[in-house]
Amino acid sequence: MKYYLAGHRGMVGGAILRQLRGRGAEVITRTHAELDLTDQAAVRDFMRAERPDCVILAAARVGGIHANDTYPADFIYENLMIEANVIHQAFDAGVTRLLQLGSSCIYPREAAQPMAEHALLTGPLERTNEPYAIAKIAGIKLCESYNRQHGADYRSVMPTNLYGPGDNFHPENSHVLPALMRRFHEAVQDGRDSVTIWGTGAPRREFLHVDDMARASLFVLDLDPATYRAHTDPMQSHINVGFGQDVTIAELAAMIAEVTGFDGEIAFDTSKPDGTMRKLMDNSRLSDMGWNASIGLKEGIADTYRWFLEHAGEVRR
Known part of the structure; x- marks a missing residue:
């Protein structure tokens, strides 16, 4: 089987690429300079020339609260164009199997916790990342519409x-x-005795190591169609992937401080926004299929910091 992996240079795409190459799979990749996924004609020509058997869409314009709030037009436009072009042109080239990666921000700001798949489109989104969330919801609905x-x-x-x-x-x-x-x-490194964090530190967040996400993605992709349909709804066919536990931002900061060796004061700038107060995924759909995360948060933070130190000259500035 020939795979086209869009977004192979990103964190998630890179983890999926490692998994696929570990299987000995044939994988097609293109950098942004080689293929602009917002260019419809370029994507069409690429799909027709390469004719992949399977497409994994891990490419996206992503960022945190500050980036989403500062560049909303970029986030909604680029992500809508990427999804529309890749999904439609894959279909037009005869691709019958495709996996697209979204985000937990698709769920309403006040969604019941933990957030289940059926919570989609049941309430207002978080304001700070609404444009990005709408683009990701559109990607889900594109997939469902081509299926139907x-x-x-x-x-x-x-x-x-x-x-x-x-x-x-x-x-x-x-x-x-x-x-x-x-x-x-x-x-x-600078010998400072205080670090200030945006918000109150009270919001709770769930974190999943990217290697677990890569394994989950290929697990879902490999499911036979009957099993996938049996565990999903045609009108809400997406599947949550999470760790199953969350921590406060204050608790997360304390963990990171310990791993990095910082022993000073952790202060909170309460004039800055907290964002959604809690975002915990309901992973029961995926768990019922037989997959669960395996990398704990403390272990994962330590692993990430080792990578950061080893690649200090290469991390994106």
Whole structure:
């Protein structure tokens, strides 16, 4: 089977690529310079020329609260174009199996916890990342629509907050765990005795190591169609992927401080937004299929910090 993996240079795509190569699979990849996924004609020509058997869509414009709030037009436009082009042109080239990766931000801000798949479209979204969330919801509905109208086998997985080797450690545009890791690391390097974190520290978040996410993605992709249909709803066919437990941002900060060797004060800037107060995934659908995460948070943070130190000159600035 020939796979096309979109987004292979990202954190999740890189983890999936390692898994596929470990299987000895034939994998096609293209960098952004080689193929702009927002260019419909370029994607069409690529799909027709390569004719992959299976497509994994891990490419996306991503970022944390600051990036989402600062660049909303970029986030909704680029993600809508990527999804529409890859999914439609894959179908047009005869691809019958596709997996697209979304995000837990698709669920309403006040969704009951833990968030189950059926909570989709039942209430208002979190304001700070609404454009990105709407684009990800559109990707789910694109897959479901091609399944319903054309009999395709297009599947969606919705990960919780991901972290691990290959993450984005930009001080402003990254997600909370890598941003904190870099902040604490630099505080230790500079000899500072205090680190300030946005918000109150009270929001709770769930974190999943990217290697677990890669394994879950291929697990879902490999399910036979009858099993996948038996555990999903045609109108809400996406599958949550999470760790099953959450921690407060304050607890997360304490873990990262310990791993990085920071022993100073952790302060909280309560003038900054907290975002959604809790985001915990209901993983029962995937668990019932036979998959559960295996990398604990403390273990994963330590693994990520080792990677950060080994690649200090290469992390995205």
